[in-house]
Amino acid sequence: MLPVNINLSINGKLHQIEAQENMPLLWVIRDIIGLTGTKFGCGVSQCGACSVLIDGQLTKSCSYLVSSAIGKEIFTIEGTSKNLEFLRKAWNDGNVPQCGYCQSGQLIAATSLLNSIENPTDKDIDDAMSNNICRCGTYTRIKKAIHKAVALKNETL
Amino acid sequence: MSKIAKINRRDFVKLFGLASSGIMLGCNISSDKKDFIPQVDGTFTPNLFVQIKKDGNIIIIASRSEMGQGIRTSLASAIADELEADWQYITVKQAIGHEKYGNQNTDGSRSVRTRLEPMRKMGAIAKMMLITAAAKKWNIKEIDCKAENHFIINKNTKEKIFFGDLVESAALLKIPSDENINLKKVEDFKFIGKTLKSVDLHDFTHGKAIYGIDVKIPNMKYAAIARCPVAFGSVKKYTKNKAEKVADVTDIFDLERLKPPTGKFFGMFGGVAVIANNTWAAFQGKLALNIEWNNGENESFNTEEFKKILEERVHKKGKLVPGSRGNVNAAFKNAEKIVEATYHVPFLVHAPMEVPNATAYYQKNNIEVWAPVQDPQTARAELAHFFEIPIENITVNVTFLGGGFGRKSKSDFVVEAVAISKKINAPVQVVWTREDDIQHSFYHATSAQYLKGGIDKNGQVTSWLQRVGFPSIVSSFKPISDYASGFELGQGFTSNPYQFHNFRLENVKAEANLRIGWLRSVVHIHSAFGNNCFIDELAFAAKKDPIQFHLELLGKDRIVTGKSKFPYNSARMKKVLKNTATNANWGKKLPENHGLGVAIHYSFYSYVATIVEVSVLHKKVKVENIWTTIDCGLALNKDNIKNQLEGAAIFGMSIALYGKISTKEGAVEQHNFFDYQMTRMKNAPKIHIDILDKMHEPPTGVGEPGVPVIAPAICNAIFNATSTRARSLPLVGFGLV
Numbered sequence: 001m002l003p004v005n006i007n008l009s010i011n012g013k014l015h016q017i018e019a020q021e022n023m024p025l026l027w028v029i030r031d032i033i034g035l036t037g038t039k040f041g042c043g044v045s046q047c048g049a050c051s052v053l054i055d056g057q058l059t060k061s062c063s064y065l066v067s068s069a070i071g072k073e074i075f076t077i078e079g080t081s082k083n084l085e086f087l088r089k090a091w092n093d094g095n096v097p098q099c100g101y102c103q104s105g106q107l108i109a110a111t112s113l114l115n116s117i118e119n120p121t122d123k124d125i126d127d128a129m130s131n132n133i134c135r136c137g138t139y140t141r142i143k144k145a146i147h148k149a150v151a152l153k154n155e156t157l
Numbered sequence: 158m159s160k161i162a163k164i165n166r167r168d169f170v171k172l173f174g175l176a177s178s179g180i181m182l183g184c185n186i187s188s189d190k191k192d193f194i195p196q197v198d199g200t201f202t203p204n205l206f207v208q209i210k211k212d213g214n215i216i217i218i219a220s221r222s223e224m225g226q227g228i229r230t231s232l233a234s235a236i237a238d239e240l241e242a243d244w245q246y247i248t249v250k251q252a253i254g255h256e257k258y259g260n261q262n263t264d265g266s267r268s269v270r271t272r273l274e275p276m277r278k279m280g281a282i283a284k285m286m287l288i289t290a291a292a293k294k295w296n297i298k299e300i301d302c303k304a305e306n307h308f309i310i311n312k313n314t315k316e317k318i319f320f321g322d323l324v325e326s327a328a329l330l331k332i333p334s335d336e337n338i339n340l341k342k343v344e345d346f347k348f349i350g351k352t353l354k355s356v357d358l359h360d361f362t363h364g365k366a367i368y369g370i371d372v373k374i375p376n377m378k379y380a381a382i383a384r385c386p387v388a389f390g391s392v393k394k395y396t397k398n399k400a401e402k403v404a405d406v407t408d409i410f411d412l413e414r415l416k417p418p419t420g421k422f423f424g425m426f427g428g429v430a431v432i433a434n435n436t437w438a439a440f441q442g443k444l445a446l447n448i449e450w451n452n453g454e455n456e457s458f459n460t461e462e463f464k465k466i467l468e469e470r471v472h473k474k475g476k477l478v479p480g481s482r483g484n485v486n487a488a489f490k491n492a493e494k495i496v497e498a499t500y501h502v503p504f505l506v507h508a509p510m511e512v513p514n515a516t517a518y519y520q521k522n523n524i525e526v527w528a529p530v531q532d533p534q535t536a537r538a539e540l541a542h543f544f545e546i547p548i549e550n551i552t553v554n555v556t557f558l559g560g561g562f563g564r565k566s567k568s569d570f571v572v573e574a575v576a577i578s579k580k581i582n583a584p585v586q587v588v589w590t591r592e593d594d595i596q597h598s599f600y601h602a603t604s605a606q607y608l609k610g611g612i613d614k615n616g617q618v619t620s621w622l623q624r625v626g627f628p629s630i631v632s633s634f635k636p637i638s639d640y641a642s643g644f645e646l647g648q649g650f651t652s653n654p655y656q657f658h659n660f661r662l663e664n665v666k667a668e669a670n671l672r673i674g675w676l677r678s679v680v681h682i683h684s685a686f687g688n689n690c691f692i693d694e695l696a697f698a699a700k701k702d703p704i705q706f707h708l709e710l711l712g713k714d715r716i717v718t719g720k721s722k723f724p725y726n727s728a729r730m731k732k733v734l735k736n737t738a739t740n741a742n743w744g745k746k747l748p749e750n751h752g753l754g755v756a757i758h759y760s761f762y763s764y765v766a767t768i769v770e771v772s773v774l775h776k777k778v779k780v781e782n783i784w785t786t787i788d789c790g791l792a793l794n795k796d797n798i799k800n801q802l803e804g805a806a807i808f809g810m811s812i813a814l815y816g817k818i819s820t821k822e823g824a825v826e827q828h829n830f831f832d833y834q835m836t837r838m839k840n841a842p843k844i845h846i847d848i849l850d851k852m853h854e855p856p857t858g859v860g861e862p863g864v865p866v867i868a869p870a871i872c873n874a875i876f877n878a879t880s881t882r883a884r885s886l887p888l889v890g891f892g893l894v
């Protein structure tokens with residue numbers, strides 16, 4: 001198959017690339033565009049390391065064809081948004097990461113959660129975050145940090 | 158030492174970085190001169206680990222690999238503390254793999270244990286020299302100066318000079334000799350024993366930390382390797398026409414197995430390599446291959462059968478292990494009650510979030526590698542061995558590790574990358590799929606244990622017989638190693654903390670039909686499981702409270718000095734247990750269907766006790782709470798230790814509830830996270846960590862000791878809730894998850 005020209009908008013920036021249409025977005029972002037913050041963990045929608053937002057929708061980029069992303073806005077860990085910045089601050093305050101590898105995906109999933117629920121309960125957090133594996137086991141801190149991010153946000157209102 | 162004498166005094170001063178750190182770190186002094194640290198103009202580089210710039214910025218070299226245990230922050234903080242540096246000026250840089258840094262093997266929970274003092278000295282040397290430089294400037298004695306928060310202060314006049322402004326003059330001074338180095342008192346620590354956040358937080362939260370898999374080299378190719386489903390099998394024949402048609406696949410060839418020489422290194426499996434322009438194409442090409450394998454002698458290996466075989470063996474007499482004492486059989490005859498139980502732990506795999514991967518560029522007589530390795534020096538030596546290239550021509554750059562857990566101590570994936578780069582004459586990144594990682598690892602061994610205990614009429618344990626069998630790690634280094642080795646049995650079997658008068662340990666045969674490796678806390682997983690579950694069974698038979706029972710068995714306060722400089726102290730073990738009982742409110746009235754279980758273990762010289770609270774509803778276990786107390790001596794970075802123990806609780810839960818690698822006809826049956834499951838947030842309990850303050854004791858292990866206690870404490874809690882014993886892991890196989 002011949003590669004096709006594809007325009008992708010990532011974090012507000014347009015990228016013109018050539019890729020196979022059936023390539024998962026993850027590998028286009030990582031290997032062709034060179035943004036390596038989005039991680040590979042399983043390749044089969046099991047771990048959430050590859051999480052990105054596509055038009056605001058939480059998506060596992062390992063299982064999402066690049067051709068489906070054409071014309072949409074892709075948001076990765078290299079991007080910035082209000083909620084992501086509150087989360088980053090809270091992650092920092094809570095000294096959350098261990099190896100850090102899963103944390104891009106965790107932060108994107110948490111951003112998506114705060115985008116849809118302003119003040120999530122523990123149960124909301126469990127539901128939203130259980131698609132993201134952390135082999136180092138930082139769940140306690142992630143949960144606390146999400147609550148903290150909400151608190152930080154409320155302080156600034 | 159002989160080489161030092163030959164270096165003249167001026168060279169010595171110029172090169173003191175290596176010379177001095179060499180003396181203190183026990184590094185090889187006779188390293189080639191060109192490996193000595195470069196003295197960069199306009200900086201002060203008193204040793205291999207510290208460089209101070211004119212603007213006051215300090216670069217600290219991290220010699221151990223960062224895999225989530227926070228070592229870059231911990232060891233840097235020790236240097237900064239002695240140096241009286243302002244933490245904001247510190248940047249940490251990762252060392253390449255080189256023996257000039259001393260031992261870099263990052264495993265065995267020993268980085269802080271073995272490196273704290275040498276690193277403190279590196280900071281102290283720098284401080285002393287800055288003080289000397291300032292004293293000269295003021296024309297006063299050094300004793301009238303002190304360092305404080307990035308300044309040297311004249312104690313008499315209170316004048317002060319910024320570190321950066323002393324760089325040039327300090328760079329001209331001689332280094333103080335080892336015996337003149339004074340270290341700070343515990344009371345004066347600024348960073349040590351406190352909490353410092355990870356120096357890498359910003360990079361971690363912005364996707365900027367570069368792991369092995371993130372390395373990009375100009376013109377780099379990507380490679381995936383199809384390996385035989387059965388360990389050590391080889392390619393019989395294969396067709397590649399379908400794979401060749403996969404877009405972006407550029408090359409396909411078979412890769413021969415590299416067998417390690419007896420006693421060292423890991424080699425690599427071999428198989429069929431698919432080279433491509435991106436990772437995805439390499440993975441797709443690999444899937445499109447049609448390969449016939451020579452499965453070899455392991456093709457009949459079936460873990461279900463092996464479990465039965467091991468269990469049969471532990472029910473018969475085994476080899477007596479030294480360290481046994483008394484006469485168990487006589488004691489059994491006089492016992493009031495006899496309790497027997499058989500326990501089983503399956504094969505396990507590390508599954509770090511970042512799969513094994515490495516990037517390599519082989520050029521004529523030169524190799525450069527970028528890889529997430531726990532042991533860069535062994536990787537380097539291994540490359541020199543297999544590719545017959547002088548070791549000085551090999552550079553191993555250590556990236557961040559997206560988790561290690563022992564998997565990345567074995568550098569087979571690095572050897573693969575170099576072998577492929579050599580063949581294709583271009584830089585290449587080898588990436589394992591998750592399926593590769595789960596199916597072709599160095600597995601944590603399976604084990605069977607049989608225990609028999611005798612209790613007298615006062616409920617005292619009079620005799621303890623333990624027979625154990627598990628494939629040995631040594632089998633990965635020496636072909637026929639059918640019995641667990643002494644160092645493995647030393648992990649909690651011969652060294653259990655209990656005072657049994659009659660104690661007999663037997664070792665039974667256990668062949669290895671998979672590559673065996675070590676996984677976070679290693680054999681302690683088996684020993685803590687058998688010991689703690691069985692003690693709980695004995696306590697029940699003796700009608701005693703499990704905590705009281707443990708305390709009685711730990712015996713009187715005693716200190717056992719072995720070969721190491723870390724004597725075992727039973728009072729410390731009892732203290733962590735009592736502390737945990739208090740934290741968990743042991744003895745409290747529990748809600749219906751809830752149960753509490755306890756486990757204690759001594760590993761990597763640290764003392765750990767854990768209490769778990771579970772609920773069991775409709776035969777489903779939920780872990781509600783985990784309380785862990787650790788006594789790890791001096792606690793270098795408190796919040797980091799807490800994070801490690803929280804993580805260990807989750808890791809231990811994954812072992813207890815889900816972890817199981819099984820084989821059929823030699824091939825591993827699991828594939829990915831859907832059938833090799835992990836604890837997820839919705840199953841995570843509340844975790845309560847307590848670190849005992851032992852600032853005057855030397856630091857001991859942290860990364861691993863929190864793991865072994867979790868599975869037995871969970872099983873004991875399940876018994877407390879349901880009166881059912883779970884003796885075989887994982888619990889998912891027990892219908893309890």
Ligand code: FES
Pocket residue numbers: 039040041042043044045046047048049050051060061062063
């Ligand atoms: S890599 Fe996409 S979910 Fe794991």
Ligand code: FES
Pocket residue numbers: 097098099100101102103133134135136137138225510559560
């Ligand atoms: S921090 Fe290591 S996997 Fe989450």
